[in-house]
Amino acid sequence: MYLSVATTHRPATDLGYLLHKHPDRLHETELPFGKALVFYPEANEARCEAALVLDVDPIGLVRGKGRSEGLLDQYVNDRPYAASSFLSVALTRALRTAMSGSSRDRQALAETEIPLEAVVTPLPARGGEALVRALFEPLGWATTVEPIEDVGAQAGRASHYVTLKLAGAARLSALLNHLYVLIPVLDDDKHYWVGEDEVAKLLRRGEGWLESHPARDLIVLRYLIHRKALAREALARLAPETVQEDAVEPAARPGAGEDALETPLRLNDERMLAVVEALRASGARSVVDLGCGEGKLLQKLVRERWVERLIGVDPAARELEWATKRLKLREAGGPPEGRVMLLHGSATYRDRRWEGVDAAALVEVIEHLDEDRLPALEQVVFGVARPEIVVVTTPNADYNALFPNLAAAAFRHPDHHFEWSRAQFRAWVDRVGETYGYTAELSPIGKLDEALGAPTQMAVFRRTAQ
Structure with a gap:
């Protein structure tokens, strides 16, 4: 899976200061499920582009128990290849400081809206192009969605994989946090156990934009993998007046995690x-x-x-x-x-x-x-x-x-x-x-x-x- 971020702000190579990654080097971050590589395909005064490539170990994912229940499901899936919560985790590990909006050498620039472009591919878009646009366009991003043909498309079914391209002016930290939250929302799944501490993470990464987003409720529900009790807690903190009492029942969908089964005491x-x-x-x-x-x-x-x-x-x-x-x-x-x-x-x-x-x-x-x-x-x-x-x-x-x-x-x-x-x-x-x-x-x-x-x-x- 691949994510790139580029700018034409002059000098464009200041992007390296914002990402805390020198343009002349390859940067490698070890992850529990593989490694994240950050490098610069282009780095000059007019345009600078940084790419994050996530190399997931597909065999390591099926050692022990995972989310899939069948043997075939364990090996035939898109988790090692398509953008998902794995990419969100890689962002927090490889670009944590940039996501926080901090830059030791260019703090004023970190707080400035600059021209940015981003590409994510392949991205599962469960909800299609309309949902992709409904998520990113209200945030001010000019959004281009290019379908990617897959096996399902060859069999006559619409592909749900796309290449996403975003363009606009924003703080780099805002772009990274938008991607961190919305990539797993589009995938409508997560590879890790989701509990109460995930609510705090959503509110932190969504601060300043999620509470007013027109698709707020959908974002919250999908980000928390349809855990209704957690979604209600998040919405109560984002917009207390919108929460309905009938939304408190915990989700019981298969594979929703331990919390869904912990009754009567979590x-x-x-x-x-x-x-x-x-x-x-x-x-x-x-x-x-x-x-x-x-x-x-x-x-x-x-x-x-x-x-x-x-x-x-x-x-x-x-x-x-x-x-x-x-x-x-x-x-x-x-x-x-x-x-x-x-x-x-x-x-x-x-x-x-x-x-x-x-x-x-x-x-x-x-x-x-x-x-x-x-x-x-x-x-x-x-x-x-x-x-x-x-x-x-x-x-x-x-x-x-x-x-x-x-x-x-x-x-x-x-x-x-x-x-x-x-x-x-x-x-x-x-x-x-x-x-x-x-x-x-x-x-x-x-x-x-x-x-x-x-x-x-x-x-x-x-x-x-x-």
């Missing part, structure tokens, strides 16, 4: 309850939630009378805004002034504002860090702050084989930088405990498989040394 609910119970049993009176996101754990803890002081820390200001609304801070009916404090910060940097708490929680946080950043987190949390109790949860990679719509070697979420097996988690827990003077108890969370364990693994660290 995995995230079980995880939160387990963490709350561990904190309650610890006797802690003050708790910091590191990587608190939109405040789901804090919302549960604020109802607990034993908690005297709560602190939420997150590096995303938008998530803290949602946490403020969820917790009704400084509103009638909200917690007393001073009981809950939200801080913009990171668990990898020392922050005296939350040091001295009795307990810290890291719920589904560590897997979002590069592994080489873990020592910094360990030093800050266990070495400097040193709370009496630290509760850590993370996915159990062993269990991934049981998710029917998760490709082999893929992570549950594209923002995960690693996922540990039970043995790897145990080794990390033991090393941290020995290094910093903690003992730890491990517990499974969720439905327990005899061979593969539970979907989530939790460690409760207790400090033994001063």
